[in-house]
Amino acid sequence: MSVISCSAFRLGRQDAAVSATSVGLKVAVDKKPALVYRWADVLGASAGLDEGIGATSSMPLVVHVLEKTKGGKRKLRDVVLTSAAADNGIHQMEVDKWVRIVQYFADPRRDANAPCPTLDEVMQHSPRQRTFLVLINPAGGSGKAEKIYDKVESFLVLANVRVEKIVTERPHHALDVAEHLDLVKYDCLVIVGGDGLVYEVVQGFMKRLDWAAAIQFPLGILPAGSGNGLAKSICEAAGEISSPESCMYLSVKGRPVPLDVATLRNASTTCYLVLSLTWGFMAEIDYESEKYRFFGGQRFVVGTLVKLLAPKTWNGTFSYLESTADDADVPRFQASDSPAPELSVLPPLGTPVPPKWKTIEGPMSMFWAMNVSHASTDAHIAPPARLDDGFFHVVVMEGKASRGDYAGVMLGLEKGQHVDQPAVQLIKTRAFQLQTPDEHVLMADGERCDGGTWQVEVHRGMARVMSVMASPP
């Protein structure tokens, strides 16, 4: 394994041998085990502030590491390496060289499996500076999006990312931004808000003539809404806790990974889901709890308690293509010139569903169809769901549920244990149809829709979000 090394640094009071290996930055001091800062955790490096005065002044090399603590939180640590050289000029050249070395290795676009490069290769191939557009919803959740972003903006700067920022001024502003986004100018769109803001961005991309390229544009998600189900699902899949620090870590150190998107259509409208479709109990809680928005994530708890005072059922028909072992390998989305994603499983609207589809008809107490694992930070609705499995996972409770049934479900949601309740079915499907009376409330990714006949088909891996592969425990 070839390495790039240097021994002209000091860590604290000790001489330190610094080397860039394929795994990370190794800092070895006498009589102690070497420290290794994994490239996966290193944001970048910079020349720090002068540490002396006049002729003795020299800037240290500062390596910015976003370490994972034992509790799983990401915390910024600056590793300061000072000069061991007598000549400050030489030291400064060495610092500048190491800033470039660290930036090269820490760049998430680098192929981590490629052979370790030589120093010449590193110096000749400095990574292009990335530019991220950050979209902040000041009205999301309890209104703290700007503060949340400010806490972690430095991670972008330390990773040598150029930042442009837009604070949304009105509903649908995010949709307009996505519809007109310059896909070449930016490397990533970081969404600072809730699932509603993500929904708008997705609809904006899908309105474009070049929708197939736009929907593949990498999205970073920083949770600042009241539900934040997508952010939580991404973090869960990456083995990170869902904090602003971890989410910004995934945006800046991650690579684009595929995320399923589903067409949702009725006779007059088509839109695109990345989170969920709910009807009945949960849809009404989501919709009616809007008025408790100032509670942040707690608005769902308050809404649920209010709803449980008068349990009821909802009549409708749910038909679905049941997933079998045969569709373990659902085809992935392929870009095409068609004006919209092609539908290969759904029957035309208004025609009977195919005979091999299954149907649940009659009163239901719960209908919660999920594209991803979490509906919110503390609601693990579809434990088997993966970001790009090609399926929706539908939680259904048939018939009239008692308060006890609801209590069992609600208490199990956080850990996904509700699926073990006898009243609950968990259905996996690539396409389904839901028919309800027109006046019923449906929530599509948290947005209100009327009842009627709606169809859903999943496009496997059609969008992309910034994330990392979870490391084994």
Ligand SMILES: Nc1ncnc2c1ncn2[C@@H]1O[C@H](COP(=O)(O)OP(=O)(O)OP(=O)(O)O)[C@@H](O)[C@H]1O
């Ligand atoms: N400046 C603004 N003023 C008012 N509303 C806005 C503004 N900017 C965006 N919005 C709207 O705020 C809505 C909610 O946004 P967001 O999803 O970020 O928060 P949330 O609804 O609290 O979170 P969640 O979707 O997770 O429940 C979006 O539908 C968007 O249209």
